[in-house]
Amino acid sequence: MDIQLKRGLLEVCVLAAIADEDSYGYKIIKDMKPYIELSESTLYTILKRLETADMLSVRTAEHEGRLRKYYHITPAGRKRIEEFKSDWAEMLSIYRFVTKEDESHVENNIPCGP
Amino acid sequence: MDIQLKRGLLEVCVLAAIADEDSYGYKIIKDMKPYIELSESTLYTILKRLETADMLSVRTAEHEGRLRKYYHITPAGRKRIEEFKSDWAEMLSIYRFVTKEDESHVENNIPCGP
DNA sequence: CGTAATACATCGTATCGCGAAGTATAGTAT
DNA sequence: ATACTATACTTCGCGATACGATGTATTACG
Numbered sequence: 001m002d003i004q005l006k007r008g009l010l011e012v013c014v015l016a017a018i019a020d021e022d023s024y025g026y027k028i029i030k031d032m033k034p035y036i037e038l039s040e041s042t043l044y045t046i047l048k049r050l051e052t053a054d055m056l057s058v059r060t061a062e063h064e065g066r067l068r069k070y071y072h073i074t075p076a077g078r079k080r081i082e083e084f085k086s087d088w089a090e091m092l093s094i095y096r097f098v099t100k101e102d103e104s105h106v107e108n109n110i111p112c113g114p
Numbered sequence: 115m116d117i118q119l120k121r122g123l124l125e126v127c128v129l130a131a132i133a134d135e136d137s138y139g140y141k142i143i144k145d146m147k148p149y150i151e152l153s154e155s156t157l158y159t160i161l162k163r164l165e166t167a168d169m170l171s172v173r174t175a176e177h178e179g180r181l182r183k184y185y186h187i188t189p190a191g192r193k194r195i196e197e198f199k200s201d202w203a204e205m206l207s208i209y210r211f212v213t214k215e216d217e218s219h220v221e222n223n224i225p226c227g228p
Numbered sequence: 229c230g231t232a233a234t235a236c237a238t239c240g241t242a243t244c245g246c247g248a249a250g251t252a253t254a255g256t257a258t
Numbered sequence: 259a260t261a262c263t264a265t266a267c268t269t270c271g272c273g274a275t276a277c278g279a280t281g282t283a284t285t286a287c288g
Binding site for chain 3: 124163180
C-alpha cells in the first residue's frame with residue numbers, strides 16, 4: 001500500500017488498538033499487522049506523540065521480569081477516533097471524485113461508514 | 115480534514131483532475147476545491163513530481179497573452195489511479211478495524227469501490 | 229550455548245505539504 | 259490614472275513524519 005495513504009491511518013489505528021483494552025508496544029504491532037504494518041521505531045514515535053497530545057496515558061508494569069509500558073486511551077483519544085470517522089465522509093467524496101463515481105444516486109453506503 | 119489523511123489523496127486527485135481532459139495549474143486547484151483544497155506551492159510541487167515520474171506530460175501554450183502549462187495524463191498516470199483503487203479496499207479494511215465494524219457480513223459495498 | 233522472540237529507545241535521513249515571497253499580465257473598480 | 263483583484267507560474271525554507279539502523283536487556287528454546 002502507498003506510504004502516503006498510510007500516514008493518515010497509523011495514528012488512529014494505534015488508538016483503535018488500545019481502545020478496547022490497555023495494550024503495550026509489541027502487542028499493538030502484532031494486533032495491527034493484519035490490517036497495517038508499521039516498524040517499532042514508527043510505533044514508539046507515535047505512542048510518544050499521542051502521549052504528548054494527551055490522547056493516551058502510560059503505566060509501567062512488570063511482566064515476567066521484563067518491563068512493559070501499558071497504554072490507555074483517554075477521552076481526547078476517543079475524540080480523535082470520532083473525528084476520523086467524520087473525516088471518512090470527506091474521504092469518500094474524494095474517492096468518488098477520483099473514480100468518477102456518480103455521487104448523486106448513492107443510497108446504501110452503510111458499509112462505508114456513518 | 116486531517117493533513118496526514120490528505121497526503122495520500124493529493125497526488126491521485128491531481129491526476130483525476132486531468133484525466134478527462136488536459137488542464138493547467140490554476141484550473142486544477144479550482145476544480146479540486148469542492149473536494150480537497152491545496153495551495154499553489156503544493157500543486158506545482160506535485161505536478162513537477164508527477165512529471166518526473168512520467169505520470170503526466172507538459173505542453174506550454176499561450177492564452178490571452180499569458181503562458182499556460184497544460185498537463186496531460188500518461189498511461190503510467192492512469193495506472194497510478196488504478197493502484198489507488200485497489201488500495202481503497204485495504205483502506206476500507208482499516209476503516210472497519212478503527213470503527214470496530216463487523217467485516218464478516220458486508221454484502222453491498224458498491225458505493226465504496228469496485 | 230547460541231539463536232530467536234520479547235520489549236523498548238534513539239538517531240539520522242528522506243519525503244512532503246505549505247506558508248511566504250516573488251514575477252508578470254489582464255481586467256475591474258475607485 | 260491608479261489601485262486592486264484575478265490569473266498563472268516559481269522558488270525557498272520550515273516543520274511534521276515514517277522508517278531503517280542500531281543499541282540494550284531479558285526470557286525461552288533447541
